[in-house]
Amino acid sequence: MVAQIISGLTVAQDVKERVKKAVEELKTSGIIPCLATVLVGDDPASATYVNSKQKTAKELGIATRDHRLAATFKQHELLELVQLLNNDPEVHGILVQLPLPKHIDEFAIINTISPLKDVDGLTPYSAGMLQNGMALLKPCTPSGVMELLDYYKIALEGKDVVIINRSNLVGKPLVFMLLERNATVTVCHSKTRDLPARLRQADIIITAVGNRERFTLKADMVKEGAVVIDVATSRINGKLAGDADFEAVKQKASWITPVPGGVGPMTIAMLMKNTVTAASILRG
Numbered sequence: 001m002v003a004q005i006i007s008g009l010t011v012a013q014d015v016k017e018r019v020k021k022a023v024e025e026l027k028t029s030g031i032i033p034c035l036a037t038v039l040v041g042d043d044p045a046s047a048t049y050v051n052s053k054q055k056t057a058k059e060l061g062i063a064t065r066d067h068r069l070a071a072t073f074k075q076h077e078l079l080e081l082v083q084l085l086n087n088d089p090e091v092h093g094i095l096v097q098l099p100l101p102k103h104i105d106e107f108a109i110i111n112t113i114s115p116l117k118d119v120d121g122l123t124p125y126s127a128g129m130l131q132n133g134m135a136l137l138k139p140c141t142p143s144g145v146m147e148l149l150d151y152y153k154i155a156l157e158g159k160d161v162v163i164i165n166r167s168n169l170v171g172k173p174l175v176f177m178l179l180e181r182n183a184t185v186t187v188c189h190s191k192t193r194d195l196p197a198r199l200r201q202a203d204i205i206i207t208a209v210g211n212r213e214r215f216t217l218k219a220d221m222v223k224e225g226a227v228v229i230d231v232a233t234s235r236i237n238g239k240l241a242g243d244a245d246f247e248a249v250k251q252k253a254s255w256i257t258p259v260p261g262g263v264g265p266m267t268i269a270m271l272m273k274n275t276v277t278a279a280s281i282l283r284g
């Protein structure tokens with residue numbers, strides 16, 4: 001068996017076309033959706049991602065605010081900026097790029113973002129609404145994974161899904177999204193015993209480790225015909241790669257996402273979708 005490729009570029013384009021239409025519709029009501037991004041520090045990867053978010057927003061007709069702050073920016077200054085954006089009626093979505101510098105408490109910052117403008121879906125309010133199956137603004141990467149699975153009509157009900165990640169950004173939100181779809185979910189992490197044995201039971205593997213020295217998803221860990229969703233992005237010899245030994249795993253899986261060109265573009269597209277959703281909520 002050779003896996004079929006799950007193209008994040010294709011599905012992201014589909015999402016963006018729908019977002020563009022929604023932006024045009026909002027504009028007929030006099031509303032220009034506006035996304036404010038905040039980047040603290042000079043991490044090159046974070047700058048790449050924020051640049052991509054800014055560029056995509058502009059392509060879709062979404063107005064933007066682009067706050068780029070020195071790594072020495074103080075926590076109270078960042079809290080004041082978030083409050084300013086919360087109170088700015090022209091701003092519909094607020095995104096603080098993660099990770100933040102070590103001297104800043106990420107939870108304190110995220111917890112200050114208005115839930116109505118939480119286009120990352122990371123506030124405790126958004127997390128609680130997700131747990132209750134009531135969230136309108138969901139974290140972008142997990143939402144992108146679900147969008148990919150649905151676009152390619154990959155069945156979820158009753159399936160054994162193994163997630164290798166337990167972060168607030170990916171693994172934890174994915175649990176609730178998959179439970180909503182009646183999947184059976186196992187969450188693995190750095191302390192999990194005999195990870196390969198658990199992986200071999202999986203109908204669907206969602207891996208998001210991002211450190212190939214620590215973990216590589218090998219073909220002998222994948223059941224024949226399993227679906228592999230690779231969320232990770234790391235660099236091997238300067239080349240972008242995921243967790244999977246792609247060419248080998250592709251020979252076992254039925255579906256697989258590439259890196260680049262898989263989940264990554266979906267993160268951006270779902271952020272745009274969340275921004276339009278937030279603008280629609282605020283329109284009332």
Ligand SMILES: Nc1nc2c(c(=O)[nH]1)N[C@@H](CN(C=O)c1ccc(C(=O)N[C@@H](CCC(=O)O)C(=O)O)cc1)CN2
Nearest residue numbers: 049096097098099120140141260261262264265267268
């Ligand atoms: N506030 C947030 N911070 C971070 C998030 C997030 O959702 N909210 N997610 C990640 C990084 N991320 C978005 O910020 C992100 C990662 C990867 C991509 C992407 O398009 N990757 C491309 C390759 C891009 C490249 O050439 O490097 C791909 O996989 O095809 C987009 C966004 C952490 N921080």
